[in-house]
Each structure stands twice: as structure tokens, then as C-alpha cells.
Amino acid sequence: MSKETRYTVIGAGHGGKAMAAHLALMGFPVTLYNRTPENVAAIKTRSGIELKSYEGGPHGFAELVLVTSDMGEALEQAEVIMVVVPSSAHADIARNTASHLRDGQIVVLNPGRTCGAIEFAKVLGDRSCQAEVTIAEAETFIYASRSEGPAQARIFRMKDAVPLAALPATRTPLVLEALKTAYPQFIDGVNVLHTGLNNMGAVFHPALTLLNAGRIESTFGEFQFYIEGVTPAVARVLEVLDRERVTVASALGIRARTAMEWLKMAYDSTGANLEEAIHNNPGYRGIKGPRTLNHRYLFEDVPMSLVPMVSVGQRY
Amino acid sequence: MSKETRYTVIGAGHGGKAMAAHLALMGFPVTLYNRTPENVAAIKTRSGIELKSYEGGPHGFAELVLVTSDMGEALEQAEVIMVVVPSSAHADIARNTASHLRDGQIVVLNPGRTCGAIEFAKVLGDRSCQAEVTIAEAETFIYASRSEGPAQARIFRMKDAVPLAALPATRTPLVLEALKTAYPQFIDGVNVLHTGLNNMGAVFHPALTLLNAGRIESTFGEFQFYIEGVTPAVARVLEVLDRERVTVASALGIRARTAMEWLKMAYDSTGANLEEAIHNNPGYRGIKGPRTLNHRYLFEDVPMSLVPMVSVGQRY
Numbered sequence: 001m002s003k004e005t006r007y008t009v010i011g012a013g014h015g016g017k018a019m020a021a022h023l024a025l026m027g028f029p030v031t032l033y034n035r036t037p038e039n040v041a042a043i044k045t046r047s048g049i050e051l052k053s054y055e056g057g058p059h060g061f062a063e064l065v066l067v068t069s070d071m072g073e074a075l076e077q078a079e080v081i082m083v084v085v086p087s088s089a090h091a092d093i094a095r096n097t098a099s100h101l102r103d104g105q106i107v108v109l110n111p112g113r114t115c116g117a118i119e120f121a122k123v124l125g126d127r128s129c130q131a132e133v134t135i136a137e138a139e140t141f142i143y144a145s146r147s148e149g150p151a152q153a154r155i156f157r158m159k160d161a162v163p164l165a166a167l168p169a170t171r172t173p174l175v176l177e178a179l180k181t182a183y184p185q186f187i188d189g190v191n192v193l194h195t196g197l198n199n200m201g202a203v204f205h206p207a208l209t210l211l212n213a214g215r216i217e218s219t220f221g222e223f224q225f226y227i228e229g230v231t232p233a234v235a236r237v238l239e240v241l242d243r244e245r246v247t248v249a250s251a252l253g254i255r256a257r258t259a260m261e262w263l264k265m266a267y268d269s270t271g272a273n274l275e276e277a278i279h280n281n282p283g284y285r286g287i288k289g290p291r292t293l294n295h296r297y298l299f300e301d302v303p304m305s306l307v308p309m310v311s312v313g314q315r316y
Numbered sequence: 317m318s319k320e321t322r323y324t325v326i327g328a329g330h331g332g333k334a335m336a337a338h339l340a341l342m343g344f345p346v347t348l349y350n351r352t353p354e355n356v357a358a359i360k361t362r363s364g365i366e367l368k369s370y371e372g373g374p375h376g377f378a379e380l381v382l383v384t385s386d387m388g389e390a391l392e393q394a395e396v397i398m399v400v401v402p403s404s405a406h407a408d409i410a411r412n413t414a415s416h417l418r419d420g421q422i423v424v425l426n427p428g429r430t431c432g433a434i435e436f437a438k439v440l441g442d443r444s445c446q447a448e449v450t451i452a453e454a455e456t457f458i459y460a461s462r463s464e465g466p467a468q469a470r471i472f473r474m475k476d477a478v479p480l481a482a483l484p485a486t487r488t489p490l491v492l493e494a495l496k497t498a499y500p501q502f503i504d505g506v507n508v509l510h511t512g513l514n515n516m517g518a519v520f521h522p523a524l525t526l527l528n529a530g531r532i533e534s535t536f537g538e539f540q541f542y543i544e545g546v547t548p549a550v551a552r553v554l555e556v557l558d559r560e561r562v563t564v565a566s567a568l569g570i571r572a573r574t575a576m577e578w579l580k581m582a583y584d585s586t587g588a589n590l591e592e593a594i595h596n597n598p599g600y601r602g603i604k605g606p607r608t609l610n611h612r613y614l615f616e617d618v619p620m621s622l623v624p625m626v627s628v629g630q631r632y
Contacts, residue, residue, distance in 0.1 A: 208530070210526075210527065211526065211527070211529040211530050212528075212529070212530035212531060213527040213528070213547070213549060213550055213553075214524070214527050214528035214531060214544065214545040214546070214547050214550050215528060215530060215531040215539075215544075216547075217547030217548065217549055217550065218539075218544040218545070218547050223531075223534075228530065228531075228534040229530040229534070230530070231529070231530050231532075231533030231534050232533060233529060233533055233609045234529055234530050234533065237529075293549045
């Protein structure tokens, strides 16, 4: 596909706004959907998003084709549907899209966490969706980004390489081909068991949050989450969790990437151990802790990442 | 017994130095034992300890009768032996005292944590100790204190009431009578299952340490442990742990004190919930976090408090 590929971004949070704005600045026609009209009212009024980013990164006013809270309208012209919502909302999105999807559309979960594409396909099946769509999932979200106002977004960094897999895996090349003009960073993630079991948020987020719970709540997250929050002992806990994940994957015959290998691949960050490799990643500098414990690092990553991994581990 | 009661304090750490100094300032003849001669060299040279404390509290130079690293010498004249070491060292102390104990001596574990007196008695039995000694345990340590130099100690606060129980419980009155001139704060703790299952360190220390692990390690404990470290969510975890402890106790037919009841009893501190009751305790103000995670809050309280409680819970 070309610069004419029509994208619909579902979700206008920290991630969705950055992705929609960046795609539009790259020249693609972009529709942005959000369930709650109030959340996109300012973007709709201005017909676009003001994007800032790192030195030399994409920036400027990104004009969108359509901003809507009507799922039918949102999907009507879409060729690629980028789902950028917490994975705990994937099932809801699947239910709401089921009757609107059309043959040939591609749905990409950004990211799928663990078993996201499998869940999405199951819900579409349960809803008797007949459309020949291709569902894929990214292993992680390609941007580090923040919403900085009702119609403002900022990209801190883009990952160099993000594995992506379709369900079934035979369709992965089709999805990579469709996305490659916009995102050459997407690479073949083998299959959705690989992307799901290489989910690093499962390893990093809940443990880091719990082992810094008191500090998060008493300072409202005012500390460097990956720098001050990852101490030698905390890093050792992450290493143990990471070994568990890799062991579960190997029970399925999958050679999962270790967190160290992932930091090297995604950020080109290395070190003698996990603590060093995390501290050496400039992408983590400046990232504060969550402002509250009522946060996706627990309420998304535990049910949508750790629980599926534990289930797979117990089953195999 | 009277002011003539001869005390031997075993252990010259934060607690042992404060207790030895306070007893001596009250007029009792006190022997101080520490396994490592270097640790008490300064005290031996000066024949005493410089004690400071809160406004109006005990203070001054406390002259000791004997400072020794020879267990036989330490116990020879003792009527009451106050063991003030991490509970993980109780078994070692029992082994080392077994051949030196004499009929009529009283051994008090300060505190016993969970099942401390039972363990101490078992080790003496295993070593075929024939002396008719009475073993007792305090539910918690009576002082909040710190060592402030090689021959210096400071008491921050003394608890108002500390339950104590002997093994068997029929000897508790004998122990309370022996201690009452020095420590009217000791009260009847019913029996050692009560003191062991009312062990609040088990509830507070490990959970607070783990939920503040990143902050402890990255700041070397430079924050108020019970004020900044106990946030609403952390306090809810402590409440859940506390209910587990009370439930385990009830399986043994014991009505354990809740953490809230204990704060009221020991510190006269109250609140609408555990977070408030902890924050309202002036005794917790100024107490910093542990400087490292390699600390008794984990390495003593998990094996010597939580593990016995879990075992009791599983058994009954």
C-alpha cells in the first residue's frame, strides 16, 4: 500500500493521539475514533492535533480526515484499523466493531499484550462477524508518548524495531506490507504466541509498581520510575520474573526474548545486568512513576498479561 | 525481686545497649554479653554506656558490672537473662547457653517473634540442658532505640504496655514478679501462642519493606518509614495481612489483638483506619526506612514470624 492507505485509529489517549497525528503528518488520511465525544471535542473543532516530539522528530499540526464517536462511520473507509486502547478494552472494541468490519480490513492491536489477537478473534466469532478481516498484534507500543492537552500530543521516542504477528501467522507478511510505508519498524513477530509471550510490560510494570507502591502513593509518582525505581534488588525481582516468562514460553516450544535481549533490540541499550541495561536506556530518562496505584500498570498488566502467562504456564 | 536483681543482657546492638544502660541507670547490677569482643570493646574500656533519650527520659552514664564475650562468665551471676538479639539468632544463643544455665534463672526473649520461647526450650532440650530455668517471651521490644556510637545509645520511646508470657504459662506470674521493679510495663500475655500470634512486626515489617523496596534502595532509607511509607493502599495491604494473622490465631482458639487495638494499647494511637492510626502515632515520627533491603525486616520477620504463622495456619 501507499501513502493513500486509509488509517483509522481507535482510542484517543496518550498513544492514539500521537499515532493519529504522526500518521497524518506522514501524509496518510487518518480517522480518529473515541467512544466518548467529549474526549475528542477539541480535536474535532480544530480538525487536528498539535504534535511535538524529540529533536528532529515529527512535529507540527496534523490535520485529520474525520474525528468521530460513531464506530460505523469510523470504520467505513478504513483499510488499516489501529487499536490503541488498554488491552482490557479490546473485548469491548471487538464487540463494537463486529457488525461494522468489512472484507479486507486489517486490525492491529497496539499492543496485544498476551493473547490479545486471540481474544479479539474469539469475540468477533462469538458475534458471528462474517467479514474476512486480518487481526494482528504488535508486541509492544511503538511510541513512548503523552497527551499534553485536549488536542496536543508529544512523542518522546519511537522504538527501533517492534515485532508484529497476524492470526494466523501466514498473514503476517500481508500486514507488514500494508504497514511498511508508515512503519518500517514493524518486523515479523513469528506468531501471536511469540508476541504475547515476549510482552515485557508483564515483567516490568506490575512488579515495578508494587515494589515502589509506597513511593508512588506518597509522592504521586514524582520520581524517575525506571531510574530510581529500578534498584539492584528490584532488578533482581524483574530478572526472576523474566526467567519465569521465558520458561513458560519454552514450555510451548517458543524461544522468547529475554528482557536484556529486548532492551538491546528495541532501544539498543545494554549493560552487565538488567539494572544497568534499564538505567542505560535514555528512553527511560524523565519517565515519572504513575500518579496513582489505580493504574494500567496493575489493572491492565496483571489481568491481560500476567494472568494469561500463568494460565499458559499451568496448562503446559 | 528488688533493685538487687542481677541482670545479664545478651546482645549489644540497638536494643541490648539501650536496655543494659537503662537497667544500670535504674540501679540494677548489669552484665552485658556480646559474641564479638570488638563490638563491645569501647563499652568494656569505659565500663559503661552513655545513654540519651527523649525529654524527661532516662539518660546519663550507665556503669555496668561486667562486659564480656564469655557466655559462662556472662551467666554465672545472672538471675534474669534478657536476650536482645534478632530472633534468627535465638537458636544459637540457646545452644551457647545450654551448658551454662543454672536452676532458677529466668530467660526472657525480647521479643520472641512467633514461637521463639518454644524454639528456645526445644534447643535446650535437644542439648540435654538439665537446669530448671524459666523461659519467657515479650510480645514486642519495649524500647524504640538506636545505637549512636560504640558506647552510646539512645531511647526514642518506651511502650506503655508489653504483654509477656512464660512457657508454661503457669510461670508467667513468677516472671512478671521478677521484672516488675524494672519494667512495670510488662503485663500478662496469657501464653506464648498469644504473644507469638500478636507479633505485629510480622504484619508491619516485611510488607512495608517490600512495598517500599525501590525507595529504600534508591534513597538508602531516607524517608519516614511509617509516615511516607504507609499510604492508603499500603495500609490496606497491612489490614488484609492483619486479618489473616487474626484468622490464623482464631483457628487455635485465640482472640488475637488487631493492629488497631495494638496501636491503641502500646502507643495510645487511634484513627478511623490503620493508615490514620499509624500516622497518628508520634512514636513513628522520625523513624527512617531501613538503609538497605538486607535487613531484619525481611530476613528476620519473614522466617521467624510469617513462616511460623503460615505453618500454624496450614496445620489448623
